[in-house]
Amino acid sequence: MIDLNLVIEVLIIIFKVVFVTMVLFSLPMPLTWIERKVAGHMQARLGPWRVGPHGLLQPLADTIKLLLKEDIVPENADKFLFKLAPIISMVPAFAVFVAIPVGDSFKIPFIEKTFTLYISDMNVGILYVLAIGGLSIYGIILGGWASNSKYSLLGGLRSAAQMISYEVALSFAAIGVVMMTNSLSLVDMVRAQDGGFWHWNILYLPVGPVWFAVFFIAALAEINRVPFDLPEDEGTLAAGYHTEYSGMRFSFFMLTEYVAMVTASALAVVMFFGGWNAPIDFRTIEILTPITSVSWIYSCFGLFWFTVKVSFFIYLFMWIRFTLPRYRYDQLMTVGWKILIPICLGAILVTGFMRI
Amino acid sequence: MMEQVFFYIFSIIAVISAISVISARSAVRSAFYLIITLMQVAAIFILLRSPFLAAVQVFIYVGAVMVLFLFAVMVLDIGREKLVAYMHHQSVIAVPAVIVFFIMGAYMIIRGGWNVSNAGFPEAALAKSSEVIGKEMFGRYLFPFEVVSLVLLIALIGAVALVLRGREKDKQC
Numbered sequence: 001m002i003d004l005n006l007v008i009e010v011l012i013i014i015f016k017v018v019f020v021t022m023v024l025f026s027l028p029m030p031l032t033w034i035e036r037k038v039a040g041h042m043q044a045r046l047g048p049w050r051v052g053p054h055g056l057l058q059p060l061a062d063t064i065k066l067l068l069k070e071d072i073v074p075e076n077a078d079k080f081l082f083k084l085a086p087i088i089s090m091v092p093a094f095a096v097f098v099a100i101p102v103g104d105s106f107k108i109p110f111i112e113k114t115f116t117l118y119i120s121d122m123n124v125g126i127l128y129v130l131a132i133g134g135l136s137i138y139g140i141i142l143g144g145w146a147s148n149s150k151y152s153l154l155g156g157l158r159s160a161a162q163m164i165s166y167e168v169a170l171s172f173a174a175i176g177v178v179m180m181t182n183s184l185s186l187v188d189m190v191r192a193q194d195g196g197f198w199h200w201n202i203l204y205l206p207v208g209p210v211w212f213a214v215f216f217i218a219a220l221a222e223i224n225r226v227p228f229d230l231p232e233d234e235g236t237l238a239a240g241y242h243t244e245y246s247g248m249r250f251s252f253f254m255l256t257e258y259v260a261m262v263t264a265s266a267l268a269v270v271m272f273f274g275g276w277n278a279p280i281d282f283r284t285i286e287i288l289t290p291i292t293s294v295s296w297i298y299s300c301f302g303l304f305w306f307t308v309k310v311s312f313f314i315y316l317f318m319w320i321r322f323t324l325p326r327y328r329y330d331q332l333m334t335v336g337w338k339i340l341i342p343i344c345l346g347a348i349l350v351t352g353f354m355r356i
Numbered sequence: 357m358m359e360q361v362f363f364y365i366f367s368i369i370a371v372i373s374a375i376s377v378i379s380a381r382s383a384v385r386s387a388f389y390l391i392i393t394l395m396q397v398a399a400i401f402i403l404l405r406s407p408f409l410a411a412v413q414v415f416i417y418v419g420a421v422m423v424l425f426l427f428a429v430m431v432l433d434i435g436r437e438k439l440v441a442y443m444h445h446q447s448v449i450a451v452p453a454v455i456v457f458f459i460m461g462a463y464m465i466i467r468g469g470w471n472v473s474n475a476g477f478p479e480a481a482l483a484k485s486s487e488v489i490g491k492e493m494f495g496r497y498l499f500p501f502e503v504v505s506l507v508l509l510i511a512l513i514g515a516v517a518l519v520l521r522g523r524e525k526d527k528q529c
Contacts, residue, residue, distance in 0.1 A: 078384075081384070081388065123486060124407045124408050124410075124411045124486055127408070127411035127412065127415060128411050131412075131415035134418075134419035134420075135419065137423060138388075138391065138422075138423075141427075141430075142384070142388060145384050145426075145430055153430065156430065157430055160424075160427040161427060164427070167419065171415075184486055
């Protein structure tokens with residue numbers, strides 16, 4: 001006899017996984033358009049304009065172009081790893097979202113089932129995200145090596161060195177947040193920041209802003225965005241690790257980059273900006289009680305605030321990209337090892353004293 | 357039942373890729389198979405109800421150690437032929453050592469001496485394994501923990517000292 005409850009549970013999980021994957025797959029399309037528009041307006045240009053109104057259909061045209069392009073594999077490449085690398089890069093970027101909570105749980109009306117707006121609440125959530133998120137780098141390293149081209153190889157090497165240097169700072173930032181919230185679970189982290197913006201970790205004075213600065217700089221480096229995009233420094237390395245890639249395989253790398261940007265934004269929101277919590281706790285305002293006490297309406301609010309915050313961070317990443325110049329390689333290493341890590345050690349001491 | 361199926365899947369992949377590590381032609385391929393092996397071990401940790409160990413395994417071994425490995429391998433570009441030049445008859449000692457290790461391991465597994473289920477913790481406490489590990493590590497096992505960290509620190513300082521000494525020699529030349 002099959003348990004009906006169990007079947008519903010499994011169906012809900014499958015639905016959530018498929019839904020999240022679909023969203024993540026389609027998200028880069030609007031994001032590329034927005035990024036180009038932001039770039040255009042910042043540089044006093046129009047950005048994409050020809051395809052559709054305001055160039056809205058440009059991403060669609062790009063997708064068709066990438067799908068139809070010839071898939072070239074260099075003759076002396078390690079063919080197995082060359083073909084595998086984009087997938088190694090892409091899968092972890094998607095897998096990270098299993099642990100990221102986008103909203104609180106609520107009861108589905110009529111069937112009385114709890115529906116959680118996260119796929120899994122692991123008690124090692126933050127470790128899982130950092131560990132799996134870090135795996136994307138193998139796509140870049142192996143892809144760079146397998147291409148059998150000097151530009152690709154150098155891109156992969158730079159990527160490996162950069163990743164190791166900044167993963168230390170990123171993990172320290174995670175330790176800081178874990179110390180502030182007493183939990184490794186991302187859901188518990190958000191719950192600990194409940195009740196108005198003054199409870200958010202960013203305002204956990206004096207260490208909150210320091211941790212956030214460290215996290216943000218390290219995250220920028222981890223996802224290879226300007227000013228830390230040395231693995232694809234076009235001035236010296238052609239296109240870096242993906243020089244030899246074309247068509248679909250190239251688009252997998254691009255997809256990974258955009259999904260990583262979304263992940264970094266979501267992590268920043270969950271760790272420092274209260275996740276799905278509203279800036280002001282609406283549940284305490286009495287006039288709104290009839291609305292906010294219904295759990296699914298409140299969850300919708302949560303989803304709204306989460307989306308707003310993540311969108312802001314995505315915009316911030318684009319803003320930085322078209323504002324700051326790229327770091328030189330020795331500067332990159334100096335920032336990572338000689339500035340961020342000592343700051344982290346000091347901040348751990350201060351946070352520790354505050355938590356006693 | 358399901359657990360056993362998963363265990364066999366993970367362990368078979370782990371063994372196959374472990375064999376591939378030593379039989380692959382290029383060093384980068386070997387590193388790639390080693391990554392797969394370590395991931396399977398992490399999966400087995402999850403089957404053993406220890407998500408914390410699994411996450412740490414992926415985080416440290418796959419995420420950091422193997423990146424360094426790949427970095428070194430790619431910079432040095434050691435082919436199989438060159439690697440042989442660095443082996444100074446270690447295999448004479450290594451082969452008996454490996455055989456002895458395998459016999460000891462097999463003996464322990466067959467005797468079942470390692471069958472310490474849950475180590476005295478109830479299932480509910482193990483679900484929060486990170487807390488259990490933390491309390492044990494900084495409580496009962498604080499001294500061994502500090503000793504291990506000291507040993508690692510010495511190794512770290514030793515590596516830096518060796519590099520610095522090498523540099524001085526270069527200057528004298």
